[in-house]
Structures are given as C-alpha cells and as structure tokens.
Amino acid sequence: MSLQPFINEAISPWMKEEGPDNDIVMSTRIRLARNFEQYPFPIIAKEQELAPVVSLMKNNYHEQSFDKYQDLQFIGMEELRPVEKRVLVEKHLISPQLAEKAKNSGVLISENEQVSVMINEEDHIRMQLYFPGLQLENALTQAFLFDDWLEEKIDYAFEETRGYLTSCPTNVGTGMRASVMMHLPALTLTQKMSKMIPAINQLGLVVRGIYGEGSEAVGNIVQISNQVTLGRSELDIIEDLQSVVEKLIEQERHARLLLVEQSELRLEDRVFRSYGILKYSRILESKEAATCLSDLRLGIDVGYINNISKTILNELMILTQPGFLQQNAKETLTASERDIRRASIIRERLNSEN
Amino acid sequence: MKCEECQERPATLHLTKVVNENKTEIHVCERCAKEKGYISHDEYAYSIHDLLSGLFNFDSSFSKEHKHSQEENGALICPKCGMTYHQFTQLGKFGCSSCYYTFADNLNPIFRRVHSGNTTHDGKIPKRRGTDLKQKRLIQGYKEELQQLIQTEAFEEAAKMRDKIKDLEKKQWDTEEYKDGGDE
Ligand SMILES: [Zn+2]
Numbered sequence: 055m056s057l058q059p060f061i062n063e064a065i066s067p068w069m070k071e072e073g074p075d076n077d078i079v080m081s082t083r084i085r086l087a088r089n090f091e092q093y094p095f096p097i098i099a100k101e102q103e104l105a106p107v108v109s110l111m112k113n114n115y116h117e118q119s120f121d122k123y124q125d126l127q128f129i130g131m132e133e134l135r136p137v138e139k140r141v142l143v144e145k146h147l148i149s150p151q152l153a154e155k156a157k158n159s160g161v162l163i164s165e166n167e168q169v170s171v172m173i174n175e176e177d178h179i180r181m182q183l184y185f186p187g188l189q190l191e192n193a194l195t196q197a198f199l200f201d202d203w204l205e206e207k208i209d210y211a212f213e214e215t216r217g218y219l220t221s222c223p224t225n226v227g228t229g230m231r232a233s234v235m236m237h238l239p240a241l242t243l244t245q246k247m248s249k250m251i252p253a254i255n256q257l258g259l260v261v262r263g264i265y266g267e268g269s270e271a272v273g274n275i276v277q278i279s280n281q282v283t284l285g286r287s288e289l290d291i292i293e294d295l296q297s298v299v300e301k302l303i304e305q306e307r308h309a310r311l312l313l314v315e316q317s318e319l320r321l322e323d324r325v326f327r328s329y330g331i332l333k334y335s336r337i338l339e340s341k342e343a344a345t346c347l348s349d350l351r352l353g354i355d356v357g358y359i360n361n362i363s364k365t366i367l368n369e370l371m372i373l374t375q376p377g378f379l380q381q382n383a384k385e386t387l388t389a390s391e392r393d394i395r396r397a398s399i400i401r402e403r404l405n406s407e408n
Numbered sequence: 409m410k411c412e413e414c415q416e417r418p419a420t421l422h423l424t425k426v427v428n429e430n431k432t433e434i435h436v437c438e439r440c441a442k443e444k445g446y447i448s449h450d451e452y453a454y455s456i457h458d459l460l461s462g463l464f465n466f467d468s469s470f471s472k473e474h475k476h477s478q479e480e481n482g483a484l485i486c487p488k489c490g491m492t493y494h495q496f497t498q499l500g501k502f503g504c505s506s507c508y509y510t511f512a513d514n515l516n517p518i519f520r521r522v523h524s525g526n527t528t529h530d531g532k533i534p535k536r537r538g539t540d541l542k543q544k545r546l547i548q549g550y551k552e553e554l555q556q557l558i559q560t561e562a563f564e565e566a567a568k569m570r571d572k573i574k575d576l577e578k579k580q581w582d583t584e585e586y587k588d589g590g591d592e
C-alpha cells in the first residue's frame with residue numbers, strides 16, 4: 055500500500071541531505087494556498103462541490119511526477135486510521151486541521167516527502183515544499199515552478215487587485231507562508247532571544263515555539279514566518295525573512311562560542327548529563343526528552359560529541375511524538391506507557407549509533 | 409518573559425497587532441493565544457474573527473447613519489455561495505471567490521489591519537491565465553516611466569517610450585481580437 059513508507063520512517067528522505075547552515079537551521083518551508091475559481095471554498099461547500107475538487111486532483115496528479123518530486127501518491131483522509139493521521143501530522147505532511155476531516159479531503163505526497171499538497175483543508179489546495187537547512191530563495195523558485203505545473207490544469211481563483219483569493223483574509227494576495235525552523239539553544243540559554251523578538255515583529259514576521267505534547271515551547275526550536283501576505287511580493291517577503299534568519303544565525307554562533315569559552319566545564323557537563331539521561335533512562339517525558347535532545351545536538355555542533363549524526367535531533371523529535379510511538383507499538387498507549395516507550399526508543403537509537 | 413494573559417506559562421508567541429496604524433506587541437503563551445483567538449490551529453496569523461468583531465464594534469459606535477449602513481452591509485449576500493456579510497464577519501472566512509466582489513466595498517479596512525496597511529496584491533500572477541495581466545502591468549509600468557520622463561523634460565526618451573507603449577498596446581489589441589475571433 056502506498057501509505058506505508060510515509061508512516062513507517064520517522065525521517066523524511068529529504069531530511070537526510072545536508073542543507074546550508076544546518077548547524078542552526080533545521081528546515082525551510084514554503085506553503086502556497088490556492089483555490090479553484092468555480093467551486094465554493096471548503097468551509098461552506100456542499101459535498102457535491104467538494105468531490106469534484108478531489109477527483110480532479112486525483113485524476114490529474116496521482117502517480118504523476120514533476121522534476122524532483124516523483125510519483126505523487128494520493129491518500130484520502132477517510133482511508134486513514136487516527137494513528138496514521140497523527141503520524142502524518144507529526145511529520146508535517148498534513149496539518150492538524152486536515153487530519154480532522156474525512157470525506158472529500160486528502161493529500162498528495164511525493165516519494166521524497168518534499169512536497170505535500172493538501173486538498174480541501176481550509177482552501178482547496180495548500181501545497182507545501184520542504185528543504186533541509188536555509189534555502190529560502192531556492193525553495194521559492196521550486197514552489198513557483200510546482201505551482202505553475204499544477205496551474206496547467208486548474209483555473210485558480212485570482213483577481214488583479216487582491217491576488218490569489220483564499221478562504222481566510224489572512225492569506226489573501228500571495229497565499230504564501232514561508233517559514234524557517236531554527237535550533238537556537240545558546241540564544242535561549244543566554245536569554246537574548248526574547249530581546250530580539252520585537253525587532254523581528256517590526257518586519258511583519260512572527261516567531262513561534264515548536265510544541266510537544268503540552269503547550270510550552272520545547273527543545274529550543276523556533277519557527278519564524280511571515281505574517282503579511284498582501285501588498286508585498288513573495289521575493290520581498292523572503293528577503294526580509296532571510297536577513298532576519300542570517301542575523302539570528304550570526305548571533306547564535308557568537309553566543310555558542312562565548313558559552314563554550316566562558317562556561318568552562320559547565321556546558322560540557324550539561325551536554326554529557328543530557329546524553330546520559332537519553333542513553334540510560336527508563337522513563338522519559340516528552341519535555342525532558344526535547345530538552346536533552348537539544349543539549350545533545352548542541353554538544354554535537356560545538357564538537358563535544360563526534361560519533362552521532364547531526365540529524366538525530368530532527369529524527370528523534372519526530373520519532374518520540376505520541377503518534378509515532380503508538381504506530382511503532384502497534385497499539386494505543388497511555389501517557390505513562392508512552393514515556394517508557396520513548397525512553398526505550400531513544401536508548402535503542404543512540405546505541406545503534408556507536 | 410511570562411505570558412501577559414495568564415502570568416503563568418512562558419510567553420512563546422510574540423505577535424504584533426496593528427490597530428489604527430498603532431502597533432502593539434502581545435506576548436502570550438500558546439494556550440492563551442488559542443483561547444484569545446490570536447492564532448488558529450496551524451497558523452500563526454491572528455484570528456480574523458477577533459479583528460472583524462473589533463472592527464464591527466468600532467464601526468457601530470459611530471453615528472446612527474453609519475449603523476444603518478452597517479445593517480445594510482449585514483444583509484449583503486454573495487450570489488454564488490449564499491454567504492451573507494454578517495456570516496462573513498462571524499466566521500472570518502470567505503465562502504467563495506465571488507464573496508471578494510460582493511463584499512468589496514467593506515474589505516479595505518479589514519485587509520489594512522491584517523496586512524500592515526496593504527490592500528493591493530503585488531506578487532505572483534498565474535502563469536497560464538495571467539499572460540494578459542502581465543502585459544497590462546508592463547504597460548502600466550512604462551506609462552509611469554513616461555510620466556517621469558515628461559516631468560524631467562526628457563522628451564526624446566519620452567517619445568521612444570510612448571512608441572514602445574503604442575506597440576505593446578497594439579499587440580495586446582491584436583491578440584484580444586484574435587482570441588475573440590477564435591471563440592466564435
Ligand atoms: Zn498564558
């Protein structure tokens with residue numbers, strides 16, 4: 055069945071490539087929202103108006119390829135079990151909103167999982183393209199080409215003064231949300247991050263934490279994305295984003311150097327304590343796991359630890375989410391069962407590294 | 409930094425709200441942001457509902473006349489999807505592409521709030537369907553340049569620019585004529 059590769063592996067094929075600045079930037083994403091001109095938007099559309107959108111997408115793009123995005127697979131939401139939906143959410147291949155839907159909605163995913171096209175979520179079409187490391191300009195170019203390819207067979211809802219028409223007024227115009235996911239442990243540890251946020255907001259960009267099971271930011275990972283979609287070109291938007299991200303990279307690298315120099319043994323101690331917890335504990339809550347994984351990744355980046363691959367943070371962050379744990383266990387788990395399972399998966403994974 | 413709403417959890421969301429061109433910063437935790445409607449499930453944008461209801465209240469505090477026109481707007485109904493203006497303000501979502509035309513007169517203040525004062529698209533144009541539009545934008549750009557040239561009294565260059573525009577307009581006219589012919 056076409057679904058299996060997407061839910062069995064925690065790490066998407068594209069994540070294994072080394073991206074630019076990947077000591078700090080985990081991934082770059084471009085999302086474009088598009089709608090069919092002739093049908094009402096999903097929020098109000100009737101079943102007989104949603105069905106043609108799905109069948110048109112399925113008929114034209116299932117098992118089709120464009121450039122590096124080979125063999126798109128259509129997966130209908132109604133075919134999926136709840137745990138499978140959850141895994142796709144944890145891998146960011148679908149949104150939580152799409153997962154709540156069933157009939158007349160679905161997703162097209164490319165073999166390398168770099169492209170996913172959500173169908174009948176809030177808009178008829180939401181395509182998202184992922185890239186390892188910092189690659190905003192390349193991502194935008196690729197997204198535009200992919201968008202043109204889709205447009206060959208779809209009459210998009212577009213109007214000269216308002217641009218691409220979307221269901222929510224917050225997406226109108228470009229329909230674009232560009233985001234960069236960054237690991238910023240040193241800026242967070244030294245509490246410099248919060249001071250930089252107002253300046254970032256001034257440029258119409260939003261800083262957001264990444265969340266685990268609870269509602270708190272975990273693992274020193276932040277996502278920075280544009281808020282404004284109308285009145286500015288896509289290129290202008292990503293240029294602002296790029297300049298902010300570059301500044302943050304510079305500051306983070308500087309803060310890491312200072313930390314290594316000034317903390318004497320304290321940082322190294324912290325890193326190895328976290329490594330110890332990950333390697334030997336029997337019960338691990340998601341928040342503790344995320345904190346320790348962040349420390350471990352920092353330890354790898356600054357050179358304290360050499361025998362573990364860099365992608366471990368990305369991989370274990372996803373692998374230890376509730377959906378994946380249950381997919382792996384082949385059964386529903388309570389919160390405390392998950393904590394036990396999480397600890398054992400991390401132990402196994404770290405032991406396989408050396 | 410602690411969350412401004414609950415004063416309990418750390419503020420992990422830092423948003424800028426633009427009201428009457430004044431920017432206010434909000435520092436809140438994820439849970440409060442969701443409760444207050446600043447963010448939806450996977451988006452980082454404000455809940456448009458919040459902004460719209462704010463706008464609504466703001467408008468109705470005006471004169472009675474204004475209130476009257478507000479009621480009329482509430483009765484506006486999209487001929488294609490059947491969504492009323494009132495429904496739109498409640499849901500914060502458009503029902504179809506035609507809603508944009510139906511509610512056109514009321515949209516600029518909303519867009520200005522959400523998009524830092526912007527109301528007009530300045531980005532990508534669909535490749536297949538937008539060829540005419542691209543031509544139109546090109547001509548518009550040249551016309552602006554022409555005005556500049558005239559103002560700076562660069563008449564020789566202005567004449568060249570004028571010819572360029574004429575050529576383009578002629579070409580556009582020709583293709584339109586050809587297309588009309590083809591449809592018949
Ligand atoms: Zn709060």
Ligand SMILES: [Zn+2]
Nearest residue numbers: 486489504507
């Ligand atoms: Zn409508």
